[in-house]
Amino acid sequence: MASKELKALTREEVAQHNSESDLWIIIDSKVYDVTRFRNLHPGGASVFLEEDIPGQDATEAFFSLHRYEVLERPQYKRLQVGYIQGEEPQINPPIDSGAISKVPYAEPTWLVEGYHSPYFTEGHRKFQIAVRKFFDEVVYPDAQARELDGKRPSQSVFDKMAEVELHAMRMGPGKHLKGRTLMNGLVKPEEFDYFHELIISQELCRCGSRGYGDGMQAGCVIGLPPVLNFGSEALKARVVPEVLSGKRFICLAISEAHAGSDVFGLQTTATKTEDGKHWIVTGTKKWITNGMWADYFTVGCKTEDGFTVILVERVDGVETKPIKTSYSPAAGTAFVTFDNVKVPVENTLGEEGGGIFVMLSNFNHERWVMCCTSARSQRMIVEECMKWANQRKAFGKPLNSQAVVRAKLAAMIARAESVQNWLENLTYQMCNMSYKEQANKLAGQIAFLKMYSTRCAQQTATDAVQIFGGRGVTQTGMGRFIEHYHRTVPFDSLLGGANCKDAAEDVLADLGVRQAMRGMPKNARL
Incomplete structure (x- = not known):
């Protein structure tokens, strides 16, 4: 027509x-x-x-x-x-595929014309352009639709992400990238670093759809590394390709109703059969992201030798039920039941009784990813508030003419900038340290940043609601991103393997201090 x-x-x-x-x-x-x-x-x-x-x-x-x-x-x-006639539109569409926002502080400084960065290269910039264009054109429309209807992210999106190896890149640098063509050849596997991964994590969360964002393979980001790092060669050869192709899905199943994520309080058990060839896994898991559609479950179990991690496939005896949370069912959050599930012993990840090392090995990376998304999500809220304060009029004047509003904006900007700059420094350290060095030197710093960023995020969410007023608590219209952020931001403070669902931020802060105290010189005195 x-x-x-x-x-x-x-x-x-x-x-x-x-x-x-x-x-x-x-x-x-x-x-x-x-x-x-x-x-x-x-x-x-x-x-x-x-x-x-x-x-x-x-x-x-x-x-x-x-x-x-x-x-x-x-x-x-x-x-x-x-x-x-003779006039041109003066207002630009908010979603201009791949473009950098011109709103002050809407972007980290390394993306702003005229600013410089000691960390990001021209190669990172080209990579960012391609990744943003991909997420704007392929992911954003699906994110908005699925966040509303609560359905899982579309398979077509998973497939398109797999074509450019985004699923693999979200696992970070490593051997799993060898031989893959990353983002149509924009970066070589051996050159891919944590700044490339930071870019992917931050561009994904610009969709402004928290449930969908977790539904987009968040379970893979935390559930597949134990397989990559501790699975047998045969197990990896079978599982990893189909997960990174987006054809099958995996999740991490540690948390339980009574124990939270306290691995030593878990009640899910795994006992060996008489012939020693299989585990029989029995128990329940709760708040499992992507659990509703997972084909594989990386499960923490209590065994005769202590805490052991086992890869359980979705077979008879595995049942998942949806858990209603304050964000979209698109995340696939599930209550998982294992009823005498028979699992080959070859599916054991790491040593029997050595599960704590399997879990701890990925905690730093998991928390760092959450810091990446928290930093970028806060910046998106800054942009929304800057636009609204500029266009909204109250008492005949723009909202930003009021000192109290400007003060809130100033605090929001300061928080976003400080989180991003701390994050970039830590990312640089990660790029220049071995995995062992990261565990020794950065666990405390990343724990501190995770605590700091999520507290900043919650304050920014509160301030944003005040700036938007009634619109900030309305799920449609001008303040819909603000309402969504304010409703879902508490998730960030709870996640990250704090081993305590009730005081996650405080536990992480304590972890940082304890690591610092272990490094205190014995001769240090006032």
């Missing part, structure tokens, strides 16, 4: 269409015929008859009530009949 031809009009011509039976308005130099739509408007027909609306420029009124994306919806695009 051919597109409708739009007319070049003058403002004087538009002004003649100012009655209930013939009603036009101007929004950002575009002319819309809202005569028939007026009675269908969700906010009521009367808004179109307010003073200075019929036949006039309604740009300011529109953007005080609606996000730009409303104009992009097909049912509203059809209302456009023309444009103002």
Whole structure:
């Protein structure tokens, strides 16, 4: 069907269409015929008859009530009949594929023109451009739809991510990348570093859909490394390719209702059969991200020798039920039951009784990934608030003319900048340390950053709601990203293997201090 031809009009011509039976308005130099739509408007027909609306420029009124994306919806695009001759639109779409935001502090400084970074190279920048374009075009639309309907991320998105090896790159640098073509050849496997991974984690969370973000293989990020690092060669050869291709899915199953993530308090048991060839796994797990559709479960079990980690496949005896949380079912959060599940002994990850080392080996990386996403999510909220404070008018003046609002914005910006800069420093250390050195030197620092970033995030969420007012607690419209962030940000403070679901931030802070105290010089005195 051919597109409708739009007319070049003058403002004087538009002004003649100012009655209930013939009603036009101007929004950002575009002319819309809202005569028939007026009675269908969700906010009521009367808004179109307010003073200075019929036949006039309604740009300011529109953007005080609606996000730009409303104009992009097909049912509203059809209302456009023309444009103002000699004028150009002044307002840019919020999602401009791959573009860098011009809003101050909406981007980390390494992406801002005129700024410099000691960490990121031109290769990182080219990689970031490609990754952002991919997420904007492929992932963002699916994220918005699935966050609303609660369905799992679309398989087509998993497939497209696999084509450019995004699933593999989210595991970080390592041997698993050997022989793979990363992002259509933009970076060689041996050159891929933690800054590349940081870019992927931060670009993914720009979708602003917390449940969907976790549904997008969060279980793989924490559930597959134990297989990569501690599984037998035969097990890895069978499991890793199909998981990194996005065809089958894996999750980490440690937490339990009574024990939280305290591995020494777990009640799920694994006992060997008389012939010693199989484990019989029995017990339950709770709050398991991606558990609803996982084909593999990396399970923490109590065994005769202590704590052991076993890869359990979805077979008879494995049952999953959805858990309703404050974010979307798109995360696949599950209650998992293992009822006398028979598992080959070859599926043991690491040594029997050595499960604590299997779990601890990935804690730093897991927490670091969470710091990456927390830092970028806060920046997205800063951008939303900067835009709103600039366009929203109160008492006849822009919201940002009020000192109290500017003070909140200042605190939000300071938090976002400090978290990002600390994160970049730690990432540089990771790039220049062995895994063992990271465990010895960075466990405390990463724990501190995880605690600091999630506390900053919760304060930023609170301040953002205050700036948006009632819109900040409304799930649709102008403040929908603010409401979503404020509702889901507590998740970040609970996650990260703190071994305590009730005081995760404090436990991580204590971990950092304890590691620092172990390094105190014996002769240090005041």
